[in-house]
Amino acid sequence: xxxxxxxxxxxxxxxxxxxxxxxxxxxxxxxxxxxxxxxxxxxxxxxxxxxxxxxxxxxxxxxxxxxxxxxxxxxxxxxxxxxxxxxxxxxxxxxxxxxxxxxxxxxxxxxxxxxxxxxxxxxxxxxxxxxxxxxxxxxxxxxxxxxxxxxxxxxxxxxxxxxxxxxxxxxxxxxxxxxxxxxxxxxxx
Amino acid sequence: xxxxxxxxxxxxxxxxxxxxxxxxxxxxxxxxxxxxxxxxxxxxxxxxxxxxxxxxxxxxxxxxxxxxxxxxxxxxxxxxxxxxxxxxxxxxxxxxxxxxxxxxxxxxxxxxxxxxxxxxxxxxxxxxxxxxxxxxxxxxxxxxxxxxxxxxxxxxxxxxxxxxxxxxxxxxxxxxxxxxxxxxxxxxxxxxxxxxxxxxxxxxxxxxxxxxxxxxxxxxxxxxxxxxxxxxxxxxxxxxxxxxxxxxxxxxxxxxxxxxxxxxxxxxxxxxxxxxxxxxxxxxxxxxxxxxxxxxxxxxxxxxxxxxxxxxxxxxxxxxxxxxxxxxxxxxxxxxxxxxxxxxxxxxxxxxxxxxxxxxxxxxxxxxxxxxxxxxxxxxxxxxxxxxxxxxxxxxxxxxxxxxxxxxxxxxxxxxxxxxxxxxxxxxxxxxxxxxxxxxxxxxxxxxxxxxxxxxxxxxxxxxxxxxxxxxxxxxxxxxxxxxxxxxxxxxxxxxxxxxxxxxxxxxxxxxxxxxxxxxxxxxxxxxxxxxxxxx
Numbered sequence: 001x002x003x004x005x006x007x008x009x010x011x012x013x014x015x016x017x018x019x020x021x022x023x024x025x026x027x028x029x030x031x032x033x034x035x036x037x038x039x040x041x042x043x044x045x046x047x048x049x050x051x052x053x054x055x056x057x058x059x060x061x062x063x064x065x066x067x068x069x070x071x072x073x074x075x076x077x078x079x080x081x082x083x084x085x086x087x088x089x090x091x092x093x094x095x096x097x098x099x100x101x102x103x104x105x106x107x108x109x110x111x112x113x114x115x116x117x118x119x120x121x122x123x124x125x126x127x128x129x130x131x132x133x134x135x136x137x138x139x140x141x142x143x144x145x146x147x148x149x150x151x152x153x154x155x156x157x158x159x160x161x162x163x164x165x166x167x168x169x170x171x172x173x174x175x176x177x178x179x180x181x182x183x184x185x186x187x188x189x
Numbered sequence: 190x191x192x193x194x195x196x197x198x199x200x201x202x203x204x205x206x207x208x209x210x211x212x213x214x215x216x217x218x219x220x221x222x223x224x225x226x227x228x229x230x231x232x233x234x235x236x237x238x239x240x241x242x243x244x245x246x247x248x249x250x251x252x253x254x255x256x257x258x259x260x261x262x263x264x265x266x267x268x269x270x271x272x273x274x275x276x277x278x279x280x281x282x283x284x285x286x287x288x289x290x291x292x293x294x295x296x297x298x299x300x301x302x303x304x305x306x307x308x309x310x311x312x313x314x315x316x317x318x319x320x321x322x323x324x325x326x327x328x329x330x331x332x333x334x335x336x337x338x339x340x341x342x343x344x345x346x347x348x349x350x351x352x353x354x355x356x357x358x359x360x361x362x363x364x365x366x367x368x369x370x371x372x373x374x375x376x377x378x379x380x381x382x383x384x385x386x387x388x389x390x391x392x393x394x395x396x397x398x399x400x401x402x403x404x405x406x407x408x409x410x411x412x413x414x415x416x417x418x419x420x421x422x423x424x425x426x427x428x429x430x431x432x433x434x435x436x437x438x439x440x441x442x443x444x445x446x447x448x449x450x451x452x453x454x455x456x457x458x459x460x461x462x463x464x465x466x467x468x469x470x471x472x473x474x475x476x477x478x479x480x481x482x483x484x485x486x487x488x489x490x491x492x493x494x495x496x497x498x499x500x501x502x503x504x505x506x507x508x509x510x511x512x513x514x515x516x517x518x519x520x521x522x523x524x525x526x527x528x529x530x531x532x533x534x535x536x537x538x539x540x541x542x543x544x545x546x547x548x549x550x551x552x553x554x555x556x557x558x559x560x561x562x563x564x565x566x567x568x569x570x571x572x573x574x575x576x577x578x579x580x581x582x583x584x585x586x587x588x589x590x591x592x593x594x595x596x597x598x599x600x601x602x603x604x605x606x607x608x609x610x611x612x613x614x615x616x617x618x619x620x621x622x623x624x625x626x627x628x629x630x631x632x633x634x635x636x637x638x639x640x641x642x643x644x645x646x647x648x649x650x651x652x653x654x655x656x657x658x659x660x661x662x663x664x665x666x667x668x669x670x671x672x673x674x675x676x677x678x679x680x681x682x683x684x685x686x687x688x689x690x691x692x693x694x695x696x697x698x699x700x701x702x703x704x705x706x707x708x709x710x711x712x713x714x715x716x717x718x719x720x721x722x723x724x725x
Contacts, residue, residue, distance in 0.1 A: 067689060072599065179606055182601065182700045183601050184601065186600055186604040187599060
């Protein structure tokens with residue numbers, strides 16, 4: 001499902017190893033995180049589920065029971081709220097949580113640091129050259145540091161992308177569900 | 190099907206028919222789609238203004254009824270609780286729910302040739318020089334009627350009939366005597382007898398006319414006589430609304446004189462003519478009619494109308510007396526109180542006469558009559574239904590048409606998957622409805638709003654039941670609470686009469702469809718009936 005994000009130039013440049021000082025090395029980490037971990041599919045799926053639930057609640061409960069909520073301004077507010085929810089969900093999923101204890105790692109940190117299959121661990125295996133190992137350590141620190149200090153904008157970009165998907169899904173579900181309601185048949189149009 | 194043949198004679202008869210049409214538009218409880226009223230407007234004055242307005246109203250009503258219900262009724266369905274549900278048919282097309290042209294409701298005795306005088310009608314000149322019985326007839330006529338020249342205020346033989354009988358029932362009754370031979374009366378006979386089954390036994394006849402003018406007081410006894418002398422109609426249940434004097438006339442103005450009026454109609458003679466007629470009726474009519482409704486205005490409370498002897502200039506504002514005379518027709522038809530006497534099939538005469546008068550209560554000088562001045566029985570008879578129609582009409586104008594606050598076009602019932610009102614308002618049956626209300630064409634002055642307005646202006650006894658003023662310059666969302674003229678409807682909790690709640694109710698009532706024009710008006714009536722009943 002990462003292909004849903006391939007229209008984001010920064011997303012592609014990271015996977016292709018064309019980003020930053022250690023472009024090729026970073027690419028390893030990004031490919032692991034964005035492609036191998038399934039984070040893209042996860043955020044899209046959860047975004048779809050949240051949108052479906054919100055739209056269903058709005059139309060089948062709200063627009064069937066209360067005429068006062070069946071109007072474009074309210075619909076617009078619900079739409080914005082849903083986009084906001086999916087944005088935050090995606091942002092937090094991508095960014096994850098950094099912790100000293102490995103079992104509490106999530107998001108990008110979990111992919112980079114956690115367990116024996118973590119990117120960092122995997123890359124260090126079998127390497128004896130201290131300089132090479134040191135370089136890997138520096139890349140890893142830089143990679144984690146970018147997410148920790150907020151200089152990495154990828155979580156925001158993916159959050160916005162999922163919000164856009166939410167907008168489209170919201171419209172689609174609205175057009176489908178509105179005709180089955182008492183007061184919402186004309187919302188949004 | 191309950192059928193009523195309604196003979197409406199002269200200008201007063203026509204004005205009563207106009208009022209009746211407006212009342213029936215509200216969908217009177219008890220007069221459902223199985224009820225058929227056959228108005229027959231009789232006037233010698235071919236171009237009478239009041240008659241034209243009544244005919245316009247009938248034609249418009251007929252078009253709306255046909256557009257909404259023709260197919261459904263053709264499929265054998267019957268229903269109640271709908272606007273315009275009572276079938277108003279012309280005599281030439283009974284049992285059809287197809288729309289009728291205005292002239293189909295008219296039985297004109299008048300002559301196109303404006304030169305025809307009463308003498309011509311009698312062939313008086315032709316009798317001159319004749320012998321034997323014809324010569325005696327000539328002499329009798331000569332002794333009975335004034336032969337002043339044409340244009341003289343007293344003339345009778347030389348009276349130009351193209352404006353009617355000008356307050357001369359002694360002329361009108363002679364002209365009307367041929368009514369029983371008229372093929373259209375024969376049509377009534379045949380139609381009444383056509384069933385001769387249980388349904389036909391429910392057919393009734395009603396006659397409405399004034400008793401102080403020319404046409405009405407002439408025609409009424411002749412029609413009753415024709416009916417009772419007809420072998421086919423002799424057992425008919427006959428009701429009548431006898432309208433006593435309720436207005437007077439000013440002296441003719443220059444405009445009237447220029448138009449050819451001679452001042453022949455003398456309002457000072459109205460009371461005398463009324464007494465004479467009532468005296469004559471006590472020996473003739475009273476034994477032949479099952480119910481008589483007497484309606485009039487007391488001396489001193491009669492309006493002064495502008496003098497007009499007829500034609501288009503005789504266009505009087507609607508009056509509460511005509512409104513009540515129309516309600517008499519409804520009362521007769523429904524007969525909920527079982528107060529209309531029955532006809533004895535052996536003697537072919539009513540078993541008794543039900544004589545009814547109408548009274549209002551607590552009317553104060555200078556204050557318009559409103560709903561509180563009527564009994565609960567009368568409110569149940571038709572006023573409640575009129576209130577529902579008034580609310581629906583105002584909502585249609587103020588919200589659906591946007592006069593006060595336009596409805597959101599994405600409102601569910603408004604959308605194309607439902608009633609599709611965006612493409613329909615102003616077209617087809619909606620266009621005709623707007624015309625009936627008096628909205629469509631500025632020159633239409635016979636419509637519902639005009640009628641209501643006339644009832645409460647320039648009369649000594651005004652009738653003001655509802656507030657129907659335009660409110661396009663106000664943003665008062667609760668204005669429908671003020672639909673009744675005597676009070677603001679009090680509502681508790683969330684106001685169910687505000688626009689948003691009304692929309693919600695319409696959506697609720699129409700959620701299952703079908704989304705036909707008929708269903709739209711039906712839902713409108715259901716919604717406002719509920720709101721009115723819950724909050725009046």
